[in-house]
Amino acid sequence: MKTLLPTTISGSLPKPSWLSEPETLWSPWKLNNEALIEGKRDALKLSLHEQQCAGIDIVCDGEQTRQHFVTTFIEHLNGVDFENRETVRIRGRYDASVPRVIDAVTRPNSVFVEDAKFLRSQTDRPIKWALPGPMTMVDTLYDAHYKSREKLAWEFAKILNQEAKELEEAGVDIIQFDEPAFNVFFDDVNEWGIAALERAVEGLKCETAVHICYGYGIKANTEWKKTLGNEWRQYESIFPMLQRSNIDIISLECHNSRVPLELIELLRGKKIMVGAIDVANHTVETADEVANTLRNVLKYVDADKLYPCTNCGMAPLQREVARAKLKALSDGAAIVRNECT
Numbered sequence: 372m373k374t375l376l377p378t379t380i381s382g383s384l385p386k387p388s389w390l391s392e393p394e395t396l397w398s399p400w401k402l403n404n405e406a407l408i409e410g411k412r413d414a415l416k417l418s419l420h421e422q423q424c425a426g427i428d429i430v431c432d433g434e435q436t437r438q439h440f441v442t443t444f445i446e447h448l449n450g451v452d453f454e455n456r457e458t459v460r461i462r463g464r465y466d467a468s469v470p471r472v473i474d475a476v477t478r479p480n481s482v483f484v485e486d487a488k489f490l491r492s493q494t495d496r497p498i499k500w501a502l503p504g505p506m507t508m509v510d511t512l513y514d515a516h517y518k519s520r521e522k523l524a525w526e527f528a529k530i531l532n533q534e535a536k537e538l539e540e541a542g543v544d545i546i547q548f549d550e551p552a553f554n555v556f557f558d559d560v561n562e563w564g565i566a567a568l569e570r571a572v573e574g575l576k577c578e579t580a581v582h583i584c585y586g587y588g589i590k591a592n593t594e595w596k597k598t599l600g601n602e603w604r605q606y607e608s609i610f611p612m613l614q615r616s617n618i619d620i621i622s623l624e625c626h627n628s629r630v631p632l633e634l635i636e637l638l639r640g641k642k643i644m645v646g647a648i649d650v651a652n653h654t655v656e657t658a659d660e661v662a663n664t665l666r667n668v669l670k671y672v673d674a675d676k677l678y679p680c681t682n683c684g685m686a687p688l689q690r691e692v693a694r695a696k697l698k699a700l701s702d703g704a705a706i707v708r709n710e711c712t
């Protein structure tokens with residue numbers, strides 16, 4: 372990446388009201404069949420346009436192509452029963468009715484590759500594509516077949532690797548795996564979570580990222596955050612192994628969170644996507660606030676490895692708020708970029 376402090380977003384942007392219910396996470400599509408395919412592409416173009424107008428350097432589809440960051444991918448796999456569901460506790464925080472794994476999981480066709488090709492055809496900027504991470508996939512399902520989280524994660528990692536290779540072929544510059552579960556199951560992360568992630572990126576030549584956050588600004592997450600105390604040290608137990616992993620970029624929540632920033636020192640040498648925009652708050656950050664967060668993080672990250680970013684996805688926000696937050700991110704990064712050169 373030639374630009375110093377290239378900006379990007381960690382994931383989703385709000386969807387237009389004609390595509391799905393606004394300000395609602397994971398709301399169902401309002402269109403069907405051909406109209407849905409066309410609607411998703413129109414929304415992708417709008418989302419890309421808003422990122423480019425705001426001056427975002429590494430762009431994505433704003434997750435206009437998926438209803439849910441995990442289940443939309445799983446819907447395309449064989450071996451999973453979406454009809455007879457089971458209620459499980461997600462990341463130990465909230466109950467959800469989830470699909471059941473009933474047979475060997477396989478990927479009969481590519482999932483997002485056509486969407487990624489479409490995004491590639493619409494912009495000359497570097498593009499990033501997000502996939503769910505293997506551990507977070509396991510945590511969003513009931514497993515009635517493998518009866519082992521580790522084994523199921525390994526099967527998902529192989530499937531993700533097939534998809535990632537096709538995304539790379541389609542011209543994706545950075546493939547990101549969303550692993551909020553890394554913030555919860557520390558022993559599993561160190562025992563098999565990072566190994567599964569490395570299996571998912573095996574043989575890729577494009578850059579790879581892992582996004583580890585404290586979740587969307589939904590009630591279950593904000594309530595959970597209240598129980599974590601004044602210092603959130605969750606990252607501390609997984610950073611040393613991540614630092615030694617072959618993942619290129621780590622995407623973290625920083626602004627307005629209680630993560631002690633010095634923990635980032637444990638990742639020295641990695642590229643860091645620094646969350647400088649709070650997604651659980653409708654107040655738009657000023658450019659100076661963004662700049663401050665970036666300056667604070669620069670103590671622990673070399674300037675050529677810092678990517679100003681959002682804490683998490685912005686899907687549940689009002690569109691004007693998300694748009695203003697994109698602009699603040701870009702303006703804040705510009706301030707610090709000028710100081711560095």
Ligand SMILES: [Zn+2]
Binds near residue numbers: 583587
């Ligand atoms: Zn996130």
